[in-house]
Amino acid sequence: MDQIITAVVAVVGVPLVLLGYIIGGEKVMERLPDRLQGWARPYFWALPAVGFATIFMVYPMVRTVIISFRNNDDTEWIGLANYKYFFTFPDTLTALRNSVAWLVFYTFFAVFLGLIIAILVDRVRYESLAKIAIFLPVPISAVAASIIWKFMFDYQPPGTTQTGTLNAVLATFGRDPVAWLITGPFVNNAALIFVGIWTAVGFCMVIISASLKAISSEVLEAARIDGATELQIVRLVVTPLLWPTITVVGTTMLINALKTFDIVYVMTNGAYDTDVIATRMFSQLQSSHFGRAAAVGVVLFIAIVPLLIVNIRRFQQQEEQR
């Protein structure tokens, strides 16, 4: 019963309270002198949003930072012990190494392939069909994508029918099957990153393609008249014009790479040295090492902040250009 009451109160009550705040507040506002009204109204309207953001975003962030310097029961300050654990323990170092691999290869290939495909499909008549094909993996949830690829990577004993697509292909050429998710540390990490790229290329392509369409055809014609080859046009005209978009897409991919969790969790759960930072954070949480988990979270946060700033700046620049 209690839960039902809570639900009803939350669904009906909270909007009512906010409505009351606005209507009641506006009534008070109207009685204020004009100059004061103009000054106070924005603060008044922004207050609920700022309040919610403070309670649900700023406060947890501050708490996370605090917890990262405290023991598990949150009763004692323990200095940098949790950070020391993060930067010295072999498991987290492996996770860091893998996360760097994700950062570099996932981001590079997702953006690079997205760019190439966007430019190529721009020049063919079946563009939308090709784009749909590339974009299809994007709406698939990472968990489903991981399961699909688990089947693709499936391994059966040598000499028996291979049910995994990749090993079936190898078998037709008379090669022994490869245990894709087990052979490490290169093959399995590459396999996981590949799945990540597969789910991300479509997104990069769509964004880059949209901004490609915005390049005016006059610029390209001018380049052609000046005698530029198609390759030169792509390299010297199109790509520089796309740079702001590529940066935004790239930083988004970098953040995705840092946050990678689901693909690794579903496909290997970090076995055979495939852990990444986020899966480490999760396993620390699971074993009630809240301090260490918070420290991982803070490191991840610090790593992402500069990217966010770049991203937001670029975005603002783009907005200004319009």
Added chain:
Amino acid sequence: MAEVLARLSSQAKALGLGTLLLVVACSTGGGGTSGGGASTTDVTVWTAWGGDELKAFRDVLKPFQDSTGIKVHLTTNRDSTNQIANGIAAGTDLPDVAPGPTDPNLVKSWISKGALKPMETILGDKFNDYISNTYPALTTPAAGQSDNPYILVVGGKHYALMVKTQVKGLFWYNKKVFTGTAPKTFDELLGLNPSQFGGAKSLFCAGFESGAASGWPASDQIDNIIMRQSGDQIYTSWIQGKVKFSDPAIKLGYQTFLKEVSDSAVFGGRNTALSTNFGKAGDPMFNSPPGCLFLEQATFIANFFHQNKGVTAGTDFDFFAHPSINSQYDGNVNGFYDQFSVYNDTPAARKLMQYLATKDAQQIWADDGGTLGAIKTLKYKDPIFARAAEIASGAKNLLVTAGDFMPADMQKAFWQSLLNVTRNPGSLDSELKHLDQVQAASYATS
């Protein structure tokens, strides 16, 4: 405003409730903390069961609800330990009845906070019957000890009611292929020549893949070795983090385990064992020619054989108990159990627990199949479970599965170490050294 509302999480809603209570002063009382009071008519129960297990539990509850008129509000919750921990910390509502914690530290902490209620009071005058009816290994700490947090006995009191159990470490075989007698010792088992039995390709089948929990089937195998090779004392101390992984006893366990999964002993080689899901691991036993002679797995696997291969327990396949390794430790059996603890001592909760402790209730579980009850004298239609019940009765110690009672990151590292040494046996020493590090870090409380 829509955007603001969209950000509301469930916590936000609870907070919104607080705001509204201030404004409207409505009559719901103290919000989340009010609780159901000492109900005589309703009882809330959480369980991790789903599917057939949940259906069986509903069958068990039906006569209780019909005869007492008490309504059982059943919720499947696979995260109950965390949620109850949060509930205890925040002082919010707890379910009346739910599984007790498995982590010994949590058991002690919750008892000290009064969150767990002793069965001595809950069962009242039925308590002595419960103890005498139930497998001793599930209710009685080892001789000379008053506590065993793994079965939730602390300070001589019982904080959980055992309802179901399973036996692990059984060697399953195809009756048409393996016609010999069950080997008495582990060396005898390893010495069998598979090709003598219907031209089987290898001695063992194995499948260690299980999604995010990959490695647990391998951990069952090594658990069953260590408890029979070095005894229950070392085994239990090792679970508690008091014996290192590099300890000679544990290392010997790993080395013995590696004999079961060498390229020559395991069907399809090591990569096959690592890539195969545990549920399909035994299928090659029923191929022609058979892929292997034996699969080591718990009682539940019989259902998988039946589903995958259409074979019947008793006529097509059977099992023998884990052979002895050191005769001194015969009678150490690996099992797991399902239990319920009481978090709110209400009349309805007491009645439910008293009912679940009866033979009538547990017989319904036994009849629905797929599990052993916790009571010794249940009747099993399924020959597999009838024999498993004999093994459980004969157990001197029913020992828990190691990984399940280690801290979560220790468990993960332990499981994955078994995958790693299977993949590369040469890495054993470095793996054990690494496990020592994880052990030191994960058992630390801060």
